[in-house]
Structures are given as C-alpha cells and as structure tokens.
Amino acid sequence: MPRFDDIRIAPSDITDEAVYRDRRRWLKALGYGLPLLVAGCGSNGDADAKTAAAPPTGKAFDNVKRPSPYDATDPQTSWRDATSYNNYYEFGTDKDDPAKHSGKFKPQPWSVEIAGHAEVTGTFALEDLVKPTDLVERIYRHRCVEAWSMVIPWVGVPLADVLARFKPTSRAKYVAFTTVARRDEMPGLAYGVLDWPYREGLRIDEAMHPLAMLAVGLYGRELPNQNGAPLRLVVPWKYGFKGAKSIVRIEFTERQPPTSWNMAGPREYGFYSNVNPAVDHPRWSQRTERRIAGDGSSLFGNRVATLPFNGYADQVASLYAGMDLKANY
C-alpha cells in the first residue's frame, strides 16, 4: 500500500506544458467534428476547455514551512482540477468561468482595510499583513456545499496571528470579511446573482482557531485569480463558500455580520455553515460527497461519506459545545 504522508506534486510529475497543449489540440481536432452533426449541441461542447486550464503558473514561494500537524493525509486534488473547477461568481456562475474570465483581474498591488472594534485599524499593504517569511503550508480537505470536495495544499498564515496584531477589543464578537467588487475586471458582477460585494463572517473564537487561515497560495505558488488572489479565507471545517476570496476589508463587529449566501437563501445557507452530514441542504443530501482527487477523470469510486466538521471535529467541535447544530446550521 502506498502511503500518503508526502504526496506533494514534484516538478517531474507535472506534464510538460507543450506536451499538454499539444494533446489538447489533438483531442479538439478529433472531437469537434462530431458535435456539428447535431444542431444546438454547442452548450456542452466545452468539457475540453474545462480541463485546459494552464499548468502550474504563478510565482513559487520559498521558505514555506511544512509539514503541518493539521495536514490531511487523503490523496490530493491535482493542480489542474483545483484551478479550473471553481465557484467564484464574480467571474461567472459556471465552474470553468473563473478560470476563463479572471484574466483581467489585477491582484497587485493589494491592500486591506482593517476596521471596527480593534486598537489598531487602517489600511495595510498585503505584504505587511501576510509577511512572506511567515508562510506555512496546510493540506486541508475542502468541502463545497454542493456536495463535492477537494484536498488542497494551501500556503498562508494562521488567521489568528494576523488578527491578534490589531488587538481586537472586548466588543469584537465577530469578524466580517468583504470581497473586492471591480465591475471592469469581474464580468460576473454584471449579473445580480448575489448582493455584491460578497460578504462572509466568523465568530471571533472561530476566527481565532488555529485551523482558520488566510491563504495567499496553493501548491507552493501564488493564488491564481480564479482561486481568490491575492488573499482569501480558508476555514476547512465549514462549507467552501465561507472562504471569502480576494479580501479587501476585515472588520471586527459586535453583532453577527450579514453574509452573502445567507442573505440570498436563509433557509438553505446558515451563518455557521459547518460541514454537517446530519443537516441536509433543503434540496439535497449532505451525507456524502464526490471527492475530486487523484485522477480526477475517474468515473467510479469518487463518492465518500461526509464527516462532521469535515473531519476536523476533534479540533473544532468544542467551539460549539451546547449549541443546537440543527438550528444553527
């Protein structure tokens, strides 16, 4: 049995870009004749484009501290799948829209406004917020509310370390995160799918939990735009939509902040949104999930049981002691 202690992708494992592109071209040439037989088939014709996201790009970080005691040992998702199958509605609602339509987005330079109940507030450059010397890698399971999941090596810093520097006061009971909304760089904003800008929030003890992190990269490289460049939240025991992307504002609040999906469908998406197989989405089951990992193209054997708190119950269940998790979904 192979062990999965260390299955990070070595540069030698990655298909050379030229080989990859050539293979795509060849498949396209063969495959695209057929759909023309039937008029109006075009709507599903871009399965090929979906897989054709760029191979590992972006600046590689050096001095990333690894491994972490929190690392998941499940087989990892491929870089290609993690960067071409995304929910980032500001770039479009299809899974391949973010990779296709985020090219105009400029994640540099970047600054974040820190506001609310803290002794230190103001606007800070990304480099001051997340120091390149403090980076750690965390391999986390990522569970989408749509019942698919991935296993991703994030690069970033514990959220608690960043927040503590601003010295939140005793009135800071919650932390609110706001995503950037640039109409000229994010075509999805033209549609009123959600009430823009995208907002998320955590209770302060959740935010201070060592598992919560602010990520600036994945697979040892800078975050691609479609994954929330340059700075995003990662909360592995909650559904993926809690992880606000391209964060421009962090506010310490006294009251529970409004959050985007909760505003769009309060019965379907709660403020807490902890991964919980016992609480179904009103329209679909959360008891199992389709894992996108290893050879993402395999058809069978992808379904796995969903674990309470996405398998992080030992670390985080105590945060919710005495709470009715069915009422506080």
Added chain:
Amino acid sequence: MRTDAIARTKPFVFLACLAPFLWLAWDVWQQTLGTDPVAQLEHRSGDWALRFLLVTLAVTPLRRLTGVNALVRYRRMLGLFAFFYATLHLTIYLVVDLGGFWSELFVEIVKRPYITVGFTAWLLLVPLALTSTKGMIRRLGRRWQLLHRLVYVCALLGVLHFLWLVKSGEKIAVREPLVYLAIFVVLMLARLPWARWTAALRKA
C-alpha cells in the same frame, strides 16, 4: 411530403438522435469530461432526455403548422429516444454517482423533491415506452391516446426536476431551466384549438 420520404429519412434521424450518446461515449473514452466527469455525464444525459421530450411534444404543433401530417411517423422514435436518455440519466445517477451508497437512494427519492419528481417522470415514461409498439396501440385503442397524454406530465416534471436542483433557487442559475419551461408552455399553448376559437369569435 410523400410517405416513403419519411421512411427513407428515418435512419438519418435515428443517427442524429444517437449522436449525443456517441458524443458522450467519446468524451468518456477520451477522458475529456473535465474535473467532475460524473456531474457532466448527469447533466448532459439529463439535458438530452428533456430536449427529446420537448422535441417529441413539438411534433403535433409542427404538423399543424406545416400541414405535413406524415411528421407524426417520427414521433415514436423521438419519444423512445427521450426514454433512452432518461434511462441513461437514471442509470448514471444510480450506478456511477451513487455507486457504493445505494442505501442513500431510498432516502433521496423520498426526501429530495427534485429526485422524487425526476424519478416519477421516469416511472411514468416506462408504460409509454412499453405501449409504443404497433400491437399495443391497436390493443389499447382509444385508451392508448389517453395513456400517452402522460407525456405532458413527464415533460413538466422533467422541467421541475431541473428547476429545483439548481443551487440558489433564484436569478441566474434558473435561467436555463426557465428556457425549457418556456418552450414547454409554448408547446402546450400551441395545442389549444386556436383555429376553432378564432372562427367562433368571427361568427359572433
């Protein structure tokens, strides 16, 4: 159109109807279904089941519009292809998607409105497919037509199935199922006896 023209074109229509299946099979073979191939298979087989249901429902209005009554001779094949893609869709869900978690099926069918509705639509298609032979048509007589009106219910349930499974239940995500709903409504309205009504109106 002479009737033998229908007979001569039937093999081509058959191949055209099979093309989405061949295309899907090709993508499976070439592994070009993308990151979540199971979802792709489900969506595409489901799309085609719904499309063929609506195409089948379009035969009668088209026949009235063009006056080419022989078009009805394509209808059984189109309807059976709708059943074929619906069965493929259900099979993919059962065997490929739920694989290993079949106990979930009963829970899902009962608890999940969109699955209840989708499964019901498929169940209602079964008797229609079984009674599509010449012998059954003859044997059932008038009752055959009554039974086959179930196809309206199937199409409506199919659209609902699609409408209820989208994520947010609002705005952009429902655009596509709403297009199918609109087509269904138009095809149903086209069945009303407009000519008789306008004639009556003119007389009055």
